[in-house]
Amino acid sequence: MKDLIIRPERCLGCxxxxxxxAVAHSKSKSLFSALGEQPAPKKRIYVDCSPNLEISIPITCRHCEDAPCVSVCPTKALSQDEVTSIVSHNPDRCVDCWTCSMVCPRFLPLYRLIRVIGCWTSSMAYNRGVISRQTDAGVKCDLCQGRDIPACVEACPTHALVFYELEEIPGTKLPETTSELTG
Amino acid sequence: MEQKENEKSMDSDSETMLKKVYEKSIDPASQTILLKAKQEGVETAWDRYEKQLPQCSFGQLGVCCRNCNMGPCRIDPFGEGAEKGICGATADIIVARNLLRTIAAGAAAHSDHARDAVLAFKKMSEGAAGSYAIKDEAKLLSLASEYGIPTEGKNREKVASELADALLLEFGKQTGSLLCTMRAPEPRLKLWTELGIVPRGIDREIVECMHRTHMGVDNNATHILLQGLRTGLSDGWGGSMIATDVQDILFGTPQPRMSTVNLGVLSRDKVNVIVHGHEPILSEMIVEAAEDSELLKLAQEKGAAGINVAGICCTGNETLMRHGTPIAGTFLQQELAVITGAVEAMVVDVQCVMPSLGELSGCYHTKFISTSPKADFPNTVRMEFHEEKAYETAKEIIRVAVENFPFRNPEKVNIPREKQECMVGFSAEAILNALGGSPDPLIEAIKSGAVWGVGAVVGCNNVKIKHNYGHVNLVKELIKNNVLVVTTGCNAIACAEAGLLVPEASELAGEGLKAVCKALGIPPVLHMGSCVDISRILVLSSVLANRLGMDISDLPVAGAAPEWMSEKAVSIGAYVVSSGVFTVLGTVPPVLGSQAVTALLTRDLNNVVGASFAVEPDPFKAAALMLEHIDGKRKSLGLNSDR
Structure with missing residues (x-):
């Protein structure tokens, strides 16, 4: 299956x-016309900055059915609504173990980057911040249904966002087991 | 079987290629060369445009500010993110400031061009630029009297010298207002005075724009835009008008003449020299040097049948208007000209010259020669041009071109067939002459409805609009509805390529306009010159308004820039609307990020200067907007307004 892959090292924060x-999720689908729409179209992707890593990261959650991040969360900080499949994050239960990011194809490159840099303190705060924001807004990334390529991927001038079969990108194949990752 | 399949796939490949090419331009000559570009794997502006897509939304909306280094800041147009820049600037302020800087750049380009023309004029009058002379003495004297310079008992060089000094003063003027504004109809000048937008020194308005948009100066969108109007006026009724006047004195005021346009004007057996850019100071000399017997002899020795000079963009329009030098193309045809493989030298001065020409020329034998002390490019042969040695430099340039002729590779040459006749040279003076010396016949024709109104259609090419599609269709639609069209710049070249600049094109006009054109022997679309020559349109509309004792905004006149792209076009838009002419833009200016600025430009300006902007990329709808506007003006004048 194709998914949107985030390559944070390429993001320039534009x-x-x-x-x-937002435009892809507007009524008119056109920048100039979307400006006046009521309610204003909502975006499902957020560029956050990670001061510790000195990078910006586009973050977006698909709230997948049977979300793997939810199933691997050891403290049940992540939970999923059975009806809407919206993933919620409870910061009080989160111990910042990062296991969720290891199983999410979108965040795997970020996880790897962080592992290379050796900075473990920044990360999940942003990840889960976005998840909660999307939860509040009641919107989730739908990979732009009806379009060949998601609008964010098309708009990214530096290809920090790509849309590929997971196997096509070196380093994005999900590990079979957690030990494969940590080992 | 396999072979058949291969052929089939090749067919469909070339079909897609053809289809792509047809989508880019309506002009068959350009299509031919675009196909050649594809086959040769050479890149053009259209390819680079595709690589830029999708373009930055913040940029398109004008809500990105880089004016101080706390930023860059940008405003979230959908209200979820930042609503203000770090300094507190809102989208309204940021959009207005960016627009003002754009106008300043455009006005600077036109006015700095004018300065160079005046400086050349000054050097000529002092005998320091022997290649130049006074070609239109009547215009010299009339301008001298306008500037209050006594002429009695002085030789013409002395008059020219004093006039040049007076003109130079307009640039650095610290008190009073620009003299050319006196040419505007009285009610218009009165309105500008009341609004406080009569332009002062030409340079001053541009400097003030930069000051006002510096961090923490002018932060009221309306207040900022009024300075935009004033700066635009300093271009239209200042820099551009002075450029036109001085160039007419130095090189002659254009008179109707015939010429040819499009890539087909390039010669198979002669040395092809293209002059591209905006100033006539150099191109006039190139045209002259191309007739130099010594160089013609050299050309013959090199196996060429002669020397063929052709223009691109406005430097081309300048020599076209005054000498009938053919034009090879519009802005978007500059690369295509090189790709024909038949251009020995692409000689450029300033403005609208793509830096891509350097690398592109390297794919062919073309020498890319840059001449302006202000404008260098990658991979050029630098041949800096100074008025003192004008003709010598021009000769040297032609010599380089001629010596390059043997390196033309016949296998790489493809000159399109398309070569279209055109009638050009309609300066305001020439139009009044054609009317028998008075604007009355035109006024009568407008009153009777034979000529429904006048459309001023100008501007560039822009890859966002199919090449020449906007220009040609808008103009055709206007003349079909009996609107007489005056044109300059790349619109004029586009119309010429489409065959609209010949008297026979009146067949495409409505009955009324057709009869008028036939009686006068003129085309329904009148080529008034380069983009600084839009000042000629201002002068002509003032003559009409003055004759009727009214303001320009009362006339059944509308303007359009169907394919505009440059900052100069924004400055032009500012002065055309400030002069009272409703103007339709074919591409969206980067202002939609501010509702206040958008409303001001498209609606509220009507209550301020009696005209406003509209944006309409579809040329047919744009023509409908202009016609509707003209209908309204006719109605207010008590004329028949029922088409």
């Missing part, structure tokens, strides 16, 4: 993905 996302 926020083009955010606007493209």
């Amino acid at each position: 926020r083009s993905c955010e606007i493209a996302c």
Whole structure:
């Protein structure tokens, strides 16, 4: 299956993905016409910055059915609504173990980057921040149904967002087991 | 079987290629060369446009500010993110400031061009630029009297010298207002005075724009935009008008003449020299040097049948208007000209010259020669041009071109067939002459409805609109509805390529306009010159308004820039609307990020200067907007307004 892969090392923080996302989820689908729409179109992707890593990261959650992040969460900080499949994050239960990011194809490259840099303190705060924001807004990334390529991917001038079969990108194949990752 | 399949797939490949090419331009000559570009794997502006897609939304909306280094800041147009920049600037302020800087850049380009023309004029008058002379003495004297310079008992060089000094003063003027504004109809000048937008020194308005948009200066969108109007006026009724006047004195005021346009004007057996850019100061000399017997002899020795000069963009329009030098193409045809493989030298001065020409010329034998002390490019042969040695430099340039002729590779040459006749040279003076010396016949024709109104259609090419599609269809639609069209710049070249600049094109006009054109022997679309020559349109509309004792905004006149792209076009838009002419833009300016600025430009300006902007990329709908506007003006004048 194709998914949207985030390559944080390429993100320049221009926020083009955010606007493209909002326009793709507007009534008119056109930037100039979407401006006046009520209610204003909502974006499903957020560019956050990680001061510790000194990078910006576009973050977006698909709230997949049977979300793997939810099933691997050892403290049940992540939970999923059975009806809407919206994933929620409870910061009080989160111990910042990062297991969720290891199983999410979108965040795997970020996880690997962080592992390379050796900075463990930044991360999940942003990841889960976005998840909660999307939860509040009641919107989730739908991979732009009806389009060949998600609007954010198309809009990204540096290809920090790509849309590929997971196997096509080196380093994005999900590990079979957790030990494979940590080992 | 396999072979058949291969052929089949090749067919469908070339079919897609053809289809893609047809989508880019309506002009068959350009299509031919675009196909050649594809086959040769050479990149053009259209390819680079595709690589830029989708373009940055913040940029398109004008809500990105880089004016100080706390930023860059940008405003979230959908209200979820930042609503203000770090300094507190809202989208309204940021959009207005960006627009003002754009106008300043456009006005600077036109006005700095004018300065160079005046400086050349000054050097000529002092005998320091022997290649130049006074070609239109009547215009010299009339301008001298306008500037209050006594002429009695002085030789013409002395008059020219004093006039040049007076003109130069307009640039650095610290008190009073620009003299050319006196040419505007009285009610218009009165309105500008009341609004406080009569332009002062030409340079001053541009400097003030930069000051106002510096961090923490002018932060009221309306207040900022009024300075935009004033700066635009300093271009239209200042820099551009002075450029036109001085160039007419130096090189002659254009008179109707015939010429040819499009890539087909390139010669198979002669040395092809293209002059591209905006100033006539150099191209006039190139045209002259191409007739130099010594160089013609050299050309013959090199196996060429002669030397063929052709223009692109406005430097081309300048020599076209005054000498009938053919034009090879519009802005978007500059690369295509090189790709024909038949251009020995692409000689450029300033403005609208793509830096891509450097690398592109390297794919062919073309020498890319840059001449302006202000404008260098990658991979050029630098041949800096100074007025003192104008003709010598021009000769050297032609010599380089001629010596390059043997390196033309016949296998790489493809010159399209398309070569279209056109009638050009309609300066305001020439139009009044054609009317028998007075604007009355035109006024009568407008009153009777034979000529429904006048459309001023100008501007560039823009890859966002199919090449020449906007220009040609808008103009055709106007003349079909009996609107006489005056044109400059790349619109004029586009119309010429489409065959609209010949008297026979009146067949495409409505009955009324057709009869008028036939009686006068003129085309329904009048080529008034380069983009600085839009000042000629201002002068002509003032003549009409003055004759009727009204303001320009009362006339059944509308403007359009169907394929505009440059900052100069924004400055032009500012002065055309400030002069009272409703103007339709074919591409969206980066202002939609501010509702306040958008409303001001498209609606509220009507209550301020009696005209406003509209944006309409579809040329047919744009023509409908212009016609509707003209209908309204006719109605207010008590004329028949029922088409």
